[in-house]
Amino acid sequence: MAELRGPGRSDEILAVFTRNVARYGYDGTNFSEIAAELGISKGTIVHHYGTKDRLLAALHESYMRRRLAEAELVVARLGSPAERLAGLLYAFMLYQVHDRDATVAFQREIVRFADQPALAGGVRLRATYLDLVRGVIESGVDSGKFRRTDLNVQSLLVFGSAQWAWTWFDPDGPQSAEEAGAALVDLVLGSLLVRRTGLASLADPAGDVVEVVRKCLLAAAG
CATH class of the missing domain: 1.10.10 (Arc Repressor Mutant, subunit A)
Known part of the structure; x- marks a missing residue:
């Protein structure tokens, strides 16, 4: 046959x-x-x-398209810049359990973006994702909720902080992805917020922001 x-x-x-x-x-x-x-x-x-490079390109492009679809939903469904950035940060960590194989494969091989022509499409999608993060941070600065910062450096730091999570986060370990995300939210938003009165609720691993993110991941997958 x-x-x-x-x-x-x-x-x-x-x-x-x-x-x-x-x-x-x-x-x-x-x-x-x-x-x-x-x-x-x-x-x-x-x-x-x-070729194998084209398979890697397909992996990266399909991965980034899924992440962009989810991120756009997160931004659309959360109201304030602080909530939106918190949602994106939680999503960074939830990917470690929501789409584990693709996340690990993407993160461990992202360095190949630098010099592989076949991966140019993935590079563009990653740039679009970073622009979305920059836009959220910029809106927070413009509204007076975030202190002024270098948008490019801050967005790269945010993206980079989650980039190596595959090397230390264990889905079967004592800390949940939501708890790791809460720590990331506390770290990033704690440094950006002009007033931190709402930080505790944003960094609540069982809070409303996390629930919205979970629904966004399911909706994008469905």
């Missing part, structure tokens, strides 16, 4: 590739193992994606 080469195969290949990159890294992932797991030939993988 001939191999099926429809879109379902493409999705399966990307899913197995993503899981293997999360576990073994890009260099430790190869077409032979993916093909063996799926019961297909390496030629089928090449038919769908061409």
Whole structure:
């Protein structure tokens, strides 16, 4: 019987590739193992994606598109700049359990963005995401709720602080993703807010902001 080469195969290949990159890294992932797991030939993988770099590009682009869709919902559903930034920070940590394999695969291989032409689309999407974070911080500054800061540096610090979470956050450990997110909210917003009277509620791992973020993740996935 001939191999099926429809879109379902493409999705399966990307899913197995993503899981293997999360576990073994890009260099430790190869077409032979993916093909063996799926019961297909390496030629089928090449038919769908061409090269390993293009598979990595598909991983990164699909990942960033999901994150952008969620972030846009978070910003739309939360009212103030402080709530919006808190929501984005919680989302950074919830990704560690909400989309674990893709998050680990993305975060451990993001350094390849710098010099891989095939990943240019992922670079643009990441820039769009950073612009969204900058916009939230800028609106907080303009409204007088946040102290003045270097928007570019602050957004990169925010993004970078979550970038390495895959190396230390354990989904099966004693701290939940919500609790880790609350610590990140306390750290970032504690340094930005002109008045910290509402910080405790924003940094509540069982609070309203977290609940909105959870709903946004589910809505974007659905």
